[in-house]
Amino acid sequence: MTDVAARSYLPTPLHARTAELCATNAWTEECGFTVPAVYGSLREEQDALGARVALSDLSARQCWAIEGPDAAAFLSFATIGDVTRLEPGQTARTLWCDDAGFVRGDGLIAHFGKMQFELSSAVRDFAWLLDGAQGFDVKITNATGARAVIGVRGPLAPNLLAAAGLSTEATGTGLTHPSWRPAQVALMRDAAGEGFELSMQADDGVVVWDRLWRSGAALGVAAAGVQALEALRIENGAPRAGVDWQPAHLARDPSVLRVPTDLGFTPDLTRRFNGAEALRRARPASRQILVQFSADEPLAPGPLSMRSATVGRLTSQAWSETRASANALGWLDIDAVKIGTKVSAPGLAGPVRAEIIRQVFAETA
Amino acid sequence: MPSPTRVAAADVDVVVIGAGVNGLVCATLLAQAKRRVVLVEALDRAGGLCATSEIARGHRVSTFAHLAGPIDTALVKALKLQRYGLQFSAKQIATIALSPDGRHIVLDGDLRHTAQTLGFHSPADAKRWPLFDGRMRKLAQQFERWVQTPPGGPFEHAGSRGNLFAARTQSKPSPVDAEFASLLDGSIADFLDQEFETPLLKGALAFDAILGNALGPRSQGTALLSVLKNALDTDTTEGIVHPQGGMGALVAALSKAAEAAGVRTRLKSRVTHLLFDAHRIAGVELAGGEAIYAPIVVSSLDPKTTLLALGAERQLPFGLKRGLKGFRAQGCVAKVNLALNGPPSFKGLDKRALRDRLIICPNIDHLERAFAACEQGLPSPDPALEVTVPSTHDAALALPGQHVLSVHVLYAPYSLAVGTWDTAKDELLARVVATLRQYAPDLPDLVLAADVFTPPDIERVAGAAGGHWHGGDLSLDQIGPLRPAAGLSRHDTPVPGLYLCGAGTHPCGGVTGINGGNAAEAVLAGATVAP
Numbered sequence: 001m002t003d004v005a006a007r008s009y010l011p012t013p014l015h016a017r018t019a020e021l022c023a024t025n026a027w028t029e030e031c032g033f034t035v036p037a038v039y040g041s042l043r044e045e046q047d048a049l050g051a052r053v054a055l056s057d058l059s060a061r062q063c064w065a066i067e068g069p070d071a072a073a074f075l076s077f078a079t080i081g082d083v084t085r086l087e088p089g090q091t092a093r094t095l096w097c098d099d100a101g102f103v104r105g106d107g108l109i110a111h112f113g114k115m116q117f118e119l120s121s122a123v124r125d126f127a128w129l130l131d132g133a134q135g136f137d138v139k140i141t142n143a144t145g146a147r148a149v150i151g152v153r154g155p156l157a158p159n160l161l162a163a164a165g166l167s168t169e170a171t172g173t174g175l176t177h178p179s180w181r182p183a184q185v186a187l188m189r190d191a192a193g194e195g196f197e198l199s200m201q202a203d204d205g206v207v208v209w210d211r212l213w214r215s216g217a218a219l220g221v222a223a224a225g226v227q228a229l230e231a232l233r234i235e236n237g238a239p240r241a242g243v244d245w246q247p248a249h250l251a252r253d254p255s256v257l258r259v260p261t262d263l264g265f266t267p268d269l270t271r272r273f274n275g276a277e278a279l280r281r282a283r284p285a286s287r288q289i290l291v292q293f294s295a296d297e298p299l300a301p302g303p304l305s306m307r308s309a310t311v312g313r314l315t316s317q318a319w320s321e322t323r324a325s326a327n328a329l330g331w332l333d334i335d336a337v338k339i340g341t342k343v344s345a346p347g348l349a350g351p352v353r354a355e356i357i358r359q360v361f362a363e364t365a
Numbered sequence: 366m367p368s369p370t371r372v373a374a375a376d377v378d379v380v381v382i383g384a385g386v387n388g389l390v391c392a393t394l395l396a397q398a399k400r401r402v403v404l405v406e407a408l409d410r411a412g413g414l415c416a417t418s419e420i421a422r423g424h425r426v427s428t429f430a431h432l433a434g435p436i437d438t439a440l441v442k443a444l445k446l447q448r449y450g451l452q453f454s455a456k457q458i459a460t461i462a463l464s465p466d467g468r469h470i471v472l473d474g475d476l477r478h479t480a481q482t483l484g485f486h487s488p489a490d491a492k493r494w495p496l497f498d499g500r501m502r503k504l505a506q507q508f509e510r511w512v513q514t515p516p517g518g519p520f521e522h523a524g525s526r527g528n529l530f531a532a533r534t535q536s537k538p539s540p541v542d543a544e545f546a547s548l549l550d551g552s553i554a555d556f557l558d559q560e561f562e563t564p565l566l567k568g569a570l571a572f573d574a575i576l577g578n579a580l581g582p583r584s585q586g587t588a589l590l591s592v593l594k595n596a597l598d599t600d601t602t603e604g605i606v607h608p609q610g611g612m613g614a615l616v617a618a619l620s621k622a623a624e625a626a627g628v629r630t631r632l633k634s635r636v637t638h639l640l641f642d643a644h645r646i647a648g649v650e651l652a653g654g655e656a657i658y659a660p661i662v663v664s665s666l667d668p669k670t671t672l673l674a675l676g677a678e679r680q681l682p683f684g685l686k687r688g689l690k691g692f693r694a695q696g697c698v699a700k701v702n703l704a705l706n707g708p709p710s711f712k713g714l715d716k717r718a719l720r721d722r723l724i725i726c727p728n729i730d731h732l733e734r735a736f737a738a739c740e741q742g743l744p745s746p747d748p749a750l751e752v753t754v755p756s757t758h759d760a761a762l763a764l765p766g767q768h769v770l771s772v773h774v775l776y777a778p779y780s781l782a783v784g785t786w787d788t789a790k791d792e793l794l795a796r797v798v799a800t801l802r803q804y805a806p807d808l809p810d811l812v813l814a815a816d817v818f819t820p821p822d823i824e825r826v827a828g829a830a831g832g833h834w835h836g837g838d839l840s841l842d843q844i845g846p847l848r849p850a851a852g853l854s855r856h857d858t859p860v861p862g863l864y865l866c867g868a869g870t871h872p873c874g875g876v877t878g879i880n881g882g883n884a885a886e887a888v889l890a891g892a893t894v895a896p
Contacts, residue, residue: 070679078683099684099852131687135678272644274683277859 009034012059013148013202017209021223028226031122033060033145036225043321048222049153049232050322053160055212056151056224058197059205062107063120063147064129068138071115077274078132079109079119080260080267088113091188095265096125097275102248102257104128106241110186110199118143120199123241125249132274148205150212153195153232156219161187161196164215231318234327237292237360239263244290244315244329262290264361288312288331290361293354295326295345302346304330304354311336314345314354328354377403377659379888380649381628382636383828383867385413388665389619390881391866391888393444395663396626398889403657404628405649407635407828411620413665414827414834415876417613421814423764424704427612429818429827430834431700431753431771432458432722433876435602437513440878444622451618454759457604459721462569463804467713470566473721474604486563497560501595504548508596512872515855515883516846548588549841554729556588564728572726572749576775577834577874579697581736582729586841593839597877605722607755611762612876636666639675639863646862663884665867667694667830667837668849672858672865680860688850692843694869696820696832697739699777701797705768705811709754711804716757723752725800735776742782744793748800749775767813772797779820779831786819793817829868835875836868845871856880856887864888 010033012018021039028037035057039045048054066075075083079094086092088111095106107121119129126142133140152160166187185208186199200208213221224232239245245258259279260267267273269280291312293299299317303310312332319326328345336343337359345354381392384406392404410416416428441447459473468485471478476495484491548556553574557567571582574591581587598604608615623630638650639662648658664671669689672681681689708716711723726732726749735745751773756763763769774797781789794817801808820832829836837843846854848871855871856864866884868874 073679077679099682128683128687131690132683134673134686134690135676135681277682 010145012057013145013205014057014059014150014209017206017213018057018223022225026225030060030226031062031124035060036223038225038227039223042225042227045222045224045228046231046320046322048220049224049228051155052220052222053152053154053156053216054222054224054228055209055216056153056229058149058151059145059147059202061120061122061144061149062124062126063118063143063145064126065116065118065141065143065146066129066138067114067116068136069115070136070138071117072111074133074136074138075109075117075119077136077272078129080265080273080276081109082268082271083109083111083117086111086117091186094119095260095263096128097260097273097279098248099275099278100248101259101275101279102251103245103260103263104248106263108188108197110188112184112186118147118199120147120149121241123247125247128249146202147199148202148208149200150198150205150209151195151224151229152198152212153224153229156216157195160212160216160219160221163219164212166198227318230316231320231327234292234316234318234329235320237290237329237358239290239329239360240316244331262361288333289337289359291330291332291337291359292357293326293328293330293343293345294357295328295347295352295354296324297326297352298348299326299328299352299354300346300348304332305344306336306341311343326352326354329360332356377401377648377657379403379661379663380405380657380659381663381665381866382649382671383407383413383665384411384620384630384632385665385828385867386415386616386619386876386878387866387868387881387884388413388663389616389623390440390444390878391663391665391885392628392630392881393619393623393626394882394885395888396623396628397443398885400661400888402626402628403659404623404630405634405636405651405657406630406632409633410616411630411632412613412616414823414829415612415616416827417611418702418816420702420704420769420816424767424769424814425611425762426702426704426755426769426771428702428816429700429823429829430612430876431755431773432605432607433612433615434606435598435604436606436877437599437602437879440882441603444619445625446615446618446622449618449621449625451615452609453603453606454609454755455607455720458607460569460573460724461714461718461721462565462724462726463711463714464565465712465727465803468565469713469718470563470569471718471721472569483563483566486565487561490561490563490566493560501592504592505595505598508592509599511845512593512596513599513879515871515887548592550585551588552583552585553587553591554582554733556591557729568726568728568732568749569724571729571732572724572751572775575732576751576773577696577698578838578840579693579695579739579776580838580840581740582732584840589841589844590839593844593873597872597875597879607753607759609759609761611755611759615876636675639671639677639860641676641680641860644680644861646860661862661864661888663864663866663888665865665881667833667867668692668853668865668869669694670830671863671867677858677860677863682852682859685850685852685859688847688852692837692849692869693840694831694833694837695779696823696829696834697776697778698834699744699774699793699820700816700818700823701772701774701794702816702818703770703772703798704763704813704815705770705808706813707766707811708757708768709770709801709805709808709811712806719754719757723750723754723804725750725752725804732775739776739778742778742780744778744781744789744796745774745776746796748777748796750797750800751775752801768811770801770808772801777819779824786821790817790819793819833874835873836870837874839873844873848872856884 105123314330823832
């Protein structure tokens with residue numbers, strides 16, 4: 001292949017280790033990087049995630065460094081959160097909106113202290129931040145590929161971190177300096193609260209991965225690829241940009257635009273941030289909400305119907321080898337949401353009956 | 366940002382930045398409404414693009430813009446400009462498309478006369494002209510309110526060009542909607558090609574549609590510009606006019622009106638920063654450190670400078686900043702002023718017709734070729750010209766028996782791809798004189814002195830950003846609710862108390878005072894859009 005093709009999918013900072021472990025040689029593209037889809041067996045990976053502990057390479061994400069005297073003020077206007085309250089060492093999940101209040105992206109802000117922040121996201125929106133920075137005394141650089149991020153998930157995740165000498169005390173979020181390596185590791189609970197994410201400089205990635213891998217041997221640690229993580233994400237009801245919702249700048253159909261509350265965020269509208277005024281003026285009434293489904297057969301993305309009427313759309317689906325059932329996320333008309341009822345969903349070989357399990361963000365009802 | 370060193374007395378309600386025509390109109394109307402107004406101007410004179418200057422001893426001419434209007438008579442009356450000395454040496458100035466062989470086409474609003482002159486070129490076009498004129502008037506009527514007032518109703522705060530069209534489709538249907546829709550998208554060249562066969566007529570009409578913009582006759586949306594231009598000229602205007610004494614006389618009258626209304630004008634006072642109280646405007650800071658505090662600031666500077674270069678950047682939504690950054694406002698028209706040792710003799714043109722506006726643009730291809738050169742950063746080798754000889758109706762502008770001639774030259778790029786304007790000016794002047802010679806063979810021998818102003822000169826001397834005649838291109842993505850950017854078309858801004866009133870706002874540039882008048886209304890209505 002040409003050099004251009006080789007460059008189109010970048011290796012992550014952990015590629016040396018993931019390539020060793022990826023026995024299936026089944027890779028997939030995430031945010032411009034190549035990462036294992038399945039390392040060995042999906043069943044084995046799901047078992048590790050559900051009953052033991054698994055490591056994952058989560059480095060495939062956009063990463064932007066924001067530094068300077070106005071860094072906190074800039075991020076407080078750029079995103080829906082008040083970043084000036086974020087103490088050094090803390091991290092926070094956030095999202096950012098366009099001028100009309102529709103969500104463009106979501107991500108994680110880490111405060112490294114000394115007016116240095118980092119925003120990581122699966123959404124490519126660097127130019128938006130750059131353009132918005134005019135007037136703020138900040139320097140924004142695209143640090144994508146400069147950080148290694150390791151996911152540690154499963155019920156034994158705290159045990160693994162403890163064995164590796166990484167403290168998960170207090171909230172389990174923040175920066176930690178392991179005694180065994182002069183590296184700064186940002187440690188936080190993942191979105192579903194069932195695991196941790198460790199972020200560090202790219203050069204430190206392999207060292208930390210090796211330390212975790214060795215420390216986890218006695219706990220039955222395994223590596224989990226994208227397919228297993230996707231199944232876990234859907235089971236946990238975590239919507240994903242570009243899959244379950246479309247960033248406003250990429251959406252072609254206005255009907256798929258989302259406001260923060262649709263995605264489980266309740267911004268403080270008394271604060272000034274980009275899009276706040278539009279949300280204050282005319283908070284759009286959500287017509288659809290995110291719902292989790294289950295089915296006995298594999299599902300496929302597509303329209304959901306009840307009594308021959310389309311009532312929503314299925315956006316994510318995964319098959320659980322361990323539970324022998326399908327899990328799915330989708331947007332459903334508010335009027336059609338009734339826990340326990342069934343809708344007709346697309347399957348691999350014709351319509352499948354899928355049961356409404358729960359409303360993902362109860363507060364948006 | 367340095368701290369202001371001195372604080373003016375807190376007796377100011379409004380600071381207006383920039384004493385161009387729109388700034389003067391806005392300041393005066395606000396002062397008439399009992400607001401205490403301070404008008405600050407960076408240059409040592411008011412007027413911006415409107416000025417009268419001397420080319421040579423005894424030869425004075427409008428330095429930059431050389432015609433005004435259409436100005437609504439109601440505005441002239443409201444500002445009491447006649448009381449303050451404004452007189453027009455010519456009104457309802459006609460347009461004459463010059464032909465090298467003397468078969469000129471006269472567009473003077475007299476349908477029979479135009480058809481008669483057009484008949485020498487094409488009897489079919491002569492027959493079509495009255496129908497065409499009627500259709501254009503009908504279309505223009507639909508736009509009259511739209512261009513006279515800030516966008517509202519379905520157009521209000523449209524977020525994109527797509528919304529502009531959505532708004533159009535929601536508007537009340539009318540018998541001419543099909544034409545309306547096609548006009549919005551099409552080029553003036555395509556539009557005219559469907560209507561007429563006379564190259565000279567099409568060249569002149571295309572010239573008028575695009576004049577002042579970095580657009581060619583085959584650029585998208587230029588057909589709409591011809592309609593907008595007509596829509597500005599309503600029944601209540603005097604049409605295109607020439608102030609007695611040149612454009613400087615208009616400024617003098619406006620300045621007197623402003624002073625009489627109580628406006629305190631401060632020349633040589635460049636604003637370096639806007640001042641804020643939390644997120645609200647609080648005044649301006651001048652070069653030298655003096656601060657003038659006021660709860661309202663209205664800027665007639667170009668929108669980019671106002672919002673992106675004076676400290677308001679961090680108050681703005683990101684999308685708005687993006688939109689503003691993309692606002693195109695680089696001039697492409699040069700101005701040439703000539704002092705003449707006698708009246709020029711244009712072939713086939715009665716001396717009385719020298720009071721009118723003469724267009725030299727033989728056909729659309731000529732204009733397109735001139736534009737193509739400009740796009741490549743070259744002065745047009747064969748430029749298209751708009752010529753006036755104001756001394757024919759305003760004798761005081763020149764010594765007895767002598768004249769001044771004023772030319773807008775299409776096109777002259779702001780930045781040259783090769784060389785600099787310092788060395789290219791003489792060549793530009795030579796091309797203009799050579800072009801004029803084809804129509805007035807005696808003209809080269811009459812030239813006593815000449816001034817040439819390129820877009821960078823216009824920017825420097827007139828204080829007009831980019832040296833652009835309209836404060837920014839009038840193109841589909843920069844008009845109506847999108848001028849200067851989505852969310853700014855009603856003169857208010859996301860910064861409470863900060864307003865825009867310059868030529869870069871809706872509806873367009875030109876010397877109409879509409880922008881200033883509408884901005885004053887917006888201020889008085891207290892319209893505010895917070896971020």
